[in-house]
Amino acid sequence: MNDVDAVSLRALRLFVAVLDEGSFSEVARRTGVAPSSVSRVIQQLEQQLHTQLLYRNTRALAPTEAGLAFSHYARRMLEQADEAARTLQEREQLPGGLVRINAPVVFGQRHLAPWLASLAERYPKLTVELTQTDDYVDPLHTAADLLIRIGVLNDSSMHARPLARLRYRLAASPAYLAQFGTPRTPEDLHAHRCLVFKGSSGPQRWFFRPRHSEQPWQAYSLRGPLTGNNAETLTQAALDGLGLVLFPSWLIGEALHQGRLVRLLPEYQASITLEPSTLAALYPRSRLPSRNVRAVVDFLVEKLGTPPYWDR
Incomplete structure (x- = not known):
């Protein structure tokens, strides 16, 4: 073990405190130790690092250039140590207090709302604040502890816990097919009535390729009697026999199981994007998940299952 390996958290805390207070005596007063003890710890730290960290005179203390640089590392190490300690302590406690969740509107209605009572029964001290929106939410600035998101995962600033892979189904009602x-x-879809979702970037294209194949996706720009920006409205139109829809199974899986919609082209893979889409729970990489966030995510993983219940 070299000298740097032996640097203690106590020494780092005293060093940072001296920088913040600018005085050995003030740090000694706050920590209940003698000023000479504080000074001795800092001297030992300088000896271990083989560099001077502080300029000392009778009126004030100031960090050297090396001391200022080292202070950034010291603060980071102390923050990580404190966060690790909190995490270990929280593991011994039951979740409680507020957890703020942000989720898409329809998914929240279909697959979060039905489980809220069970979540409250399991964790009676937990308070959930659920915000449902389909607008873009900046995960680093929004007032949310946990974001449920659907789509392509490409935000490197977020830690993602995948909950399910999205599977798309082409479907129509029995009445339409008759x-x-x-x-x-x-x-053949060019000759059919396709109900197409239209977002901010325009109408979605539908992609197909043979099932169990790695062939390139083939894109189709399709039209029909209805284009809209609300998936529930388009689904209802399909249920009423107006046309075909291509939606994820979490949205239309129940209708498929009940026979109100019929899956089409089952020998083909279908998608609305060339990249894999995922249902995931997100939280910033800069934070360790709190016990409340861990509890909610583990609860969702348990309830959704593998594969998720809408794909069984």
Whole structure:
């Protein structure tokens, strides 16, 4: 073990405190030790690091250039040590207090709201503040402890706990198929009524490729009697026989299980993006998840299951 390995957290705390207070005597008064003891700890720290950390005179203390640089590392190490200690302490406690969750509107209605009572029963001291929005939310500045997001994971500032991989299903109602027939290939869709979601970047394209294949995706720009920016409205239109929809199974899985919608082109993979889409729980990388966040995420993983219940 070299000298640097032996640097103690106590020495780091006293060093940072001296920088903040600018005085050995003030730090001694606050910590209940003799000023000479504080001075001796700092001297030992300088000897271990083989560098002078402080300029000393009769009126004040000031950090050297090396001391100022070392202070940044010291503060970071103390923050990490404190956070680790809090995490270990929290593991011994039951979740309690406020946890703020942000989730998409429809997913929150379908797959979070039904479990809130069970979550409250398991953790009676936990208070949930659930905000549902489909608008973009800046995860580093929003007042949320946990974000539930659906889509391509590409934000390196966030830690992601995947909850489920999104699987898209092409579907139509039995009434529609009885009237207009069943498409057999993606090319047949040009002759069908396609109900297309239109977001801020325009109408979504639909992508298909043979199932169990790594062939390139083929893109299709399709049209029909209804284009809209609300997935629930388009789903209802499909249930009423207006046309075909391509939506994730978490949205239309129940209707498929009940036979109100029929899955089409099952021998093809379907998607609305060329990159894999995921349902995930997010929190900033700069923070360790609190016991409340861990409890909620573990609860969701348990309730959704693998594969998620809407894909079984």
